[in-house]
Amino acid sequence: MPGSTGGALIHINPILNVSDLQASMKFYTEVLDFELLGTFGDPADFGIIRWDEHEIYRCVNGQGQPGTWLALFVSEPAALYERLASNEAEILMPYAGDGGEFRVADPDGHVLRVFPGSSEE
Numbered sequence: 790m791p792g793s794t795g796g797a798l799i800h801i802n803p804i805l806n807v808s809d810l811q812a813s814m815k816f817y818t819e820v821l822d823f824e825l826l827g828t829f830g831d832p833a834d835f836g837i838i839r840w841d842e843h844e845i846y847r848c849v850n851g852q853g854q855p856g857t858w859l860a861l862f863v864s865e866p867a868a869l870y871e872r873l874a875s876n877e878a879e880i881l882m883p884y885a886g887d888g889g890e891f892r893v894a895d896p897d898g899h900v901l902r903v904f905p906g907s908s909e910e
Contacts, residue, residue, distance in 0.1 A: 804852045805845060805848070805857055806849075806852060806857070808850060810833055814836055814838065817895070820872065820878060835848050855898060858902060861902070862905070864906060866891065869903060873893050
């Protein structure tokens with residue numbers, strides 16, 4: 790319901806638990822083509838990535854739970870699937886090319902359910 794007790798929801802960002810921040814950031818920036826916004830800590834144990842206006846936070850062994858599932862709605866799922874397959878990502882459910890979903894695991898076992906979507910939504 791819009792305008793609930795807390796007012797309008799301005800933004801929501803998942804926080805995913807990771808065991809190796811560098812490996813996670815490499816997968817999301819080099820394979821999925823997210824933009825790296827920054828890492829924090831010495832040594833770095835927290836990072837932020839972005840795709841368009843959508844951000845995901847990564848936290849080493851702290852916040853979030855291992856094995857979280859995320860739904861991504863993308864305008865070109867076939868192209869993304871090909872990119873993932875060519876980078877030897879762990880495909881959990883292949884893309885049938887019929888407008889349905891596919892699933893891929895990131896280095897920490899988080900499951901990305903990828904669906905076709907439209908920028909009109």
